[in-house]
Amino acid sequence: MTNGLIQVVVTLVIAILLVRPVGAYLVKVFDYEKTGLDRIFGPGERLIFRMIGVKDREPMGWKKYVFAMLLTNFIMMMLMYIVFRTQKFLPLNPDKIGNMSPALAFNTAASFITNTNWQAYSGENSLSYLSQMIAITFPMFTSAATGFAVAIAFIRGLVAKQNNLGNYYVDLVRSITRVFLPLSLIVALFLVFQGSPETLHGAVNATTLEGAKQTITRGPVASLESIKHIGTNGGGYFGTNSAHPFENPTPLSNLMEILCMLLLPTALVYAFGVMIKNKRQGWSVFAAMGIMFLLFLSVVFFAEYQGTPALNALGVHGNMEGKEVRFGISESSLFTAVTTAATTGSVNNMHDSLTPIGGLVPLGEMMLNNVFGGKGVGLLNGLLYVILTVFICGLMVGRTPEFLGKKIESKEVKLASIALLTHPVIILVPTAIALITPGAISSILNPGNHGVSEVLYAFTSGAANNGSAFGGLTANTDFYNTMIGLDMLLGRFISIIAMLAIAGSFATKKMVEATTGTFRTDTSLFTGILVVIILVIGALTFFPALALGPIAEHLGMFH
DSSP, X not given: OHHHHHHHHHHHHHHHHHHHXXXXXXXXXXXXXXXXXXXXXXXXXXXXXXXXXXXXXXXOOHHHHHHHHHHHHHHHHHHHHHHHHHGGGSSSOTTOOOOOOHHHHHHHHHHHHTTOOOOSSOHHHHOOHHIIIIIIXXXXXXXXXXXXXXXXXXXXXXXXXXXXOOOHHHHHHHIIIIIIHHHHHHHHHHHHHHTOOBOOSXXXXXXXXXXXXXXXXXXXXXXXXXXXXXXXXXXXXXXTGGGSTTTSOSHHHHHHHXXXXXXXXXXXXXXXXXXXXOHHHHHHHXXXXXXXXXXXXXXXXXXXXXXXXXXXXXXXXXXXXXXXXXXXXXXXXHHHHHHHHTTOOOOSBOGGGXXXXXXXXXXXXXXXXXXXXXXXXXXXXXXXHHHHHHHHHHHHHTSOXXXXXXXXXXXXXXXHXXXXXXXXXXXXXXXXXXXXXXXXXXXXXXXXXXXXXXXXXXXXXXHTTOOOOOSOBOOOSHHHHHHHHHHHHHHHHHHHHXXXXXXXXXXXSOOOOXXXXXXXXXXXXXXXXXXXXXXXXXXXXXXXXXXXXIIHHHHHTTX
């Protein structure tokens, strides 16, 4: 355990050291001021803007920003659906893979346009190379960039003096050209160096040492894996995801993938503090997210090392079921906590094989959906709770709540409530429907409390736009493809629209002078209150469902 703990600490220290420089770089990308970056990226960006007819300084109010975001995402989703339905007739299909069914194509298109990357199929057997590249890898860039653009627009709205959130198309393009493409290229080259394939040749036949014949699937794996983690997309080229030796060959590649998942969500919180000209506020939010992450990480780490009563009775110390030997318990536990904290959904071990309390951790992180969270949206969810915390504290002291010098009024609270309540509704209601639908119940491979956890995990993963799975659920049915597809779309866009509406409202508010009665939101006291409110709201909302799943399963092991 000691060696494993050291590995975890070293990884997290590296991640923390990257927060400030990467966050400062993000500020330069999105502040619209001229910098040295323009000499490198400017010509290509101006060409793109001319091609699509966009003026790079044209301002957008929140409604125009939302419309542009929804329109581009809708068009891309339709194009992805067409590719999945016609891939049999398209080029770059050396293994002659057929078309997807309508329900599966809808689910997959919804999944990758929403940065969820839930997969009800096995990638190497269901997608052509063309589909993997233009309908899977490409939207990994655009969906991550969309989340980034929305978060930056929200930050601008908090401190703006007019209804101007920036320009969606500029933010989208800059996110791709200046952030995701350069980082993905570097990471892809590193993964090729570690052993991930990157080729357009088809599968190859090999003979094992025992003389058996084996077909080895390959393809443009490294390029998908890089943006998969940089963009906190998740999914995988192969069905076994980052447990596959082609996706994640070595402990060093595992370290790189963990750092990639943490890199931009953590740096964006620092960038938030810089952009609002209050670094203490940024660090306050960062500390709250960091405390919750360390809490969840500690639970899964010690739960997996402690194992279960059945394993302990056999003299087996620690739970290695479903884990790769090359990663061990520590790196598997860290990966589990990181991938659901950053809503990536990539897995290097089977969450279905975690101990019940270990399995509760990824569920809990996705239910809260703000423990750093995915590209942009994680920060939005974190700031949603900041607004609610300020409002609650304002009620306690009998004062109109203020955040960043602007009053929080009924409109903002109503919009925040919509965003907050949507998440549990689209998790718990579909889960209840699935558990009383005979066709859906037959998809559960493990009966009892574990089966409840499998269904609950599926809809939580979809609503949180995470994309990881417990693994013991046959999700490729019309019921689950349709329900989880809708779940992903609602989980992505309702909260984004509500939060941008809040940003538009903030942008037109007048600044209020701070007084001795102003409740400061950049102190350690506020950080503590924020953590407590997030955990209390999460517990009140989801504890009954968790009690029927992982908690009941854990308690049942002792009887």
